Amino acid sequence: MIAKVLTIAGSDSGGGAGIQADIKTFQELDVYGMSAITALTAQNTLGVQSVYPIPVDMVLDQLHSISEDLRPDALKTGMLFSGVIIESIANKIAEFGWGNVVVDPVMIAKGGARLLQEDAIRAIREKLLPLATVTTPNIPEAEVLTEMSLDTMGRRKEAARILHKLGASHVVIKGGHGEGEELIDLVYDGSSFQELKSMRINTRHTHGTGCTFAAAIAAGLAKGNTPEQAILTAKRFIHCAIENELGIGNGHGPTNHWAYRKSGVGV
Numbered sequence: 050m051i052a053k054v055l056t057i058a059g060s061d062s063g064g065g066a067g068i069q070a071d072i073k074t075f076q077e078l079d080v081y082g083m084s085a086i087t088a089l090t091a092q093n094t095l096g097v098q099s100v101y102p103i104p105v106d107m108v109l110d111q112l113h114s115i116s117e118d119l120r121p122d123a124l125k126t127g128m129l130f131s132g133v134i135i136e137s138i139a140n141k142i143a144e145f146g147w148g149n150v151v152v153d154p155v156m157i158a159k160g161g162a163r164l165l166q167e168d169a170i171r172a173i174r175e176k177l178l179p180l181a182t183v184t185t186p187n188i189p190e191a192e193v194l195t196e197m198s199l200d201t202m203g204r205r206k207e208a209a210r211i212l213h214k215l216g217a218s219h220v221v222i223k224g225g226h227g228e229g230e231e232l233i234d235l236v237y238d239g240s241s242f243q244e245l246k247s248m249r250i251n252t253r254h255t256h257g258t259g260c261t262f263a264a265a266i267a268a269g270l271a272k273g274n275t276p277e278q279a280i281l282t283a284k285r286f287i288h289c290a291i292e293n294e295l296g297i298g299n300g301h302g303p304t305n306h307w308a309y310r311k312s313g314v315g316v
Contacts, residue, residue, distance in 0.1 A: 052080045052271035058127025059088040065303025066257035073306040074264035080271050085111035088130045094298025102130045105137050116145045123149035123271035125263045132168035139176035149270035152181040153263035154190050179216030185263045187223045209237035219276045245284050254294040254302035262287045
């Protein structure tokens with residue numbers, strides 16, 4: 050039976066991030082993608098021009114429709130916008146007993162636009178992270194969630210421990226915002242650390258990398274992979290997507306969701 054994956058996130062009119070990036074990733078990794086949209090954005094590779102949150106009742110109606118007919122084998126959360134939306138979604142995930150939850154705590158777009166209201170930080174910590182099989186903050190997001198500077202690997206490890214104590218079974222602190230040519234994604238499972246290293250790719254076409262990475266992890270979990278296996282596959286997927294750039298747009302262009310399969314890595 051085909052694995053089904055749900056993304057609960059915002060819509061990106063430019064197609065590079067959010068719901069659109071997630072669905073493309075699901076398709077390339079051979080899982081059936083479904084969506085519950087939390088906000089509409091007017092955006093392109095140059096930035097976010099406006100954000101329109103979907104009424105909470107409509108967000109919950111989407112989740113109820115999925116629960117009644119298409120129970121997901123995994124799900125990921127992305128841009129959730131407000132504390133009210135986050136708490137409502139977390140309550141429904143718990144009520145429906147959905148597992149294999151990947152929490153991507155989206156806060157700021159590549160162009161710098163803030164995508165999360167202030168009241169949402171507490172809701173992520175207290176309501177969403179306790180449900181997470183995997184959470185995937187980048188360094189700035191992890192700094193906000195832990196209220197500490199992550200300027201050394203030691204501090205990143207301390208932050209990972211904090212996020213694990215908040216409830217996330219596995220923590221991936223992505224290293225893309227770190228310095229130097231070598232990027233290190235730090236993975237923590239509650240007992241040991243793993244450093245996933247890769248060389249920095251010199252490109253501005255990185256819009257949607259976080260969404261895509263988290264979606265790939267969710268796809269792996271839905272197919273029965275362990276969190277560690279799913280994270281490694283997602284790392285390969287996003288590396289291919291960045292390395293084989295599409296080169297479209299005048300700003301932070303989207304990654305290449307076809308690259309993994311076309312390269313033969315995903316075959």
